Amino acid sequence: MSQTLHRGLLVIELLGERPRRIAEIAEELEVHHSTALRLLHTLRSEGFVHQQDDSRYRLGSSMFRLAHHALEGIDVRDLARPDMERLSQRCGETVHLGILEGRQVVYIEKVEAKHPVRMYSRIGAVAPLHCTGLAKAILMRLDPERRDQLLHDHQFTAYTDATHTSPESLLDDLTRSAERGYTRDDQEHEPGIHCIAAPVLTADGRPAAGVSISAPTSRISSQTLLEQVPDLLIATQRISHHLGWEHERSPASTRRAYT
Amino acid sequence: MSQTLHRGLLVIELLGERPRRIAEIAEELEVHHSTALRLLHTLRSEGFVHQQDDSRYRLGSSMFRLAHHALEGIDVRDLARPDMERLSQRCGETVHLGILEGRQVVYIEKVEAKHPVRMYSRIGAVAPLHCTGLAKAILMRLDPERRDQLLHDHQFTAYTDATHTSPESLLDDLTRSAERGYTRDDQEHEPGIHCIAAPVLTADGRPAAGVSISAPTSRISSQTLLEQVPDLLIATQRISHHLGWEHERSPASTRRAYT
DNA sequence: TGCGTGTGTGCAACATATGCATAGACTACG
């Protein structure tokens, strides 16, 4: 609606990709050099853009400062709730949201399709790392160093026959889960309960939370549950997108770590 | 220079602090509601701003995505070089820049005041974690978990009489260093060489690099070296600022970790 | 029912953003 602002934002997006020279920016915007220069000056005066030694422009400290500060203030629950509700309505099952806190996973939100009123049954409950779909979804995208550290002195308590009882077994599961993008928990924690789960990722690719669909085996077969995977992934990708995660990753998905 | 763009950026900054309602934004900008609405629409259409369920606005995914992507592309060397050169000119001593890579600290840049031509003597060299000012500067702001992990099976080799030979001794040093904002290395690594160092921090408060001033004890006394601390801190704070770090921290410096 | 809020759209007035010309500073290059 506002042309000038729109052009300014376009400049920010162009510089977000890579540093650029002024001629390039003017050409992309299809405006005169002097117009581009004026926009750049305004952006620079507010610190959104920085001019490097080679006179090219790149994004400036205000972008980093504001983005980080705003991210801090965001509550994953608020962000995830709409998509969780939609997901629950589509599949008709219970949807959980959990985050990693310290050395355990905590459930922080729950939506039950059947009961419009939220039931806080499991809210605040903690889950063992090695045998719930939700915890595994977070683990599978966790930085390997951190993951190894968490699992190092973890108690692999056997809750059922299906529970992983060794780090090797769990890591193998995590590797295969990461490849297909979601985790399964077929009665590993509770007999008669199975679930699927996927991680919510931030802009830097780290897992901010996990979302799971769980159901009793008595009502839903494994096959039917797995049919919900596409909807689950759509939901987690939508939530991740809100946190800046780009679904389309460049082929070279191994990126620099520093800064 | 450009009023509309300037107002748009102001909106971004206002929303960076906290989510706000449209009336509040219009009031802050001193413009009509409809004008604020038009700006918000433009910002929203580009994803810079997101409207929550309660109809308030907050920063949107584009900010997170662009900021993160731009940060990835930034080379700390380019960022630090100008301030390193200025620092070196002011104090007349050698200034190093180093980063943590894996389990060691690597020197990636060096400026010698005496010799205008850069000497790559130590560039690429690695430093032991427990006895150089630069490594200690990074360690002192590192996430405690990560730090403990690094020091867990670290070899506390004694290079001189002053070298820390135990984790306890080093951690004690780090604590005191963190309180005053810089580290010292009085011949802990090389006899006849002492230095001071301080960390470069990113928006989330993590150390991206370290900067040190080192000199031979034969030419510079401890006292004279310590007089350079203010200049050193000004330099590291300037570099940190480029990465989005806000020097003025809120009193509650302990912030949430999630997202 | 009225009130406060946010949303949205014409439209006239005019503030302002634009393109162009021009010029200085600087670098690279032959």
Added chain:
DNA sequence: CGTAGTCTATGCATATGTTGCACACACGCA
């Protein structure tokens, strides 16, 4: 040394685009 190619910067006339206002609608709430 001149030439060409950058980026920077400013003045100015034009007309484009932005603004404020009026007005209307939707919604939640007392």
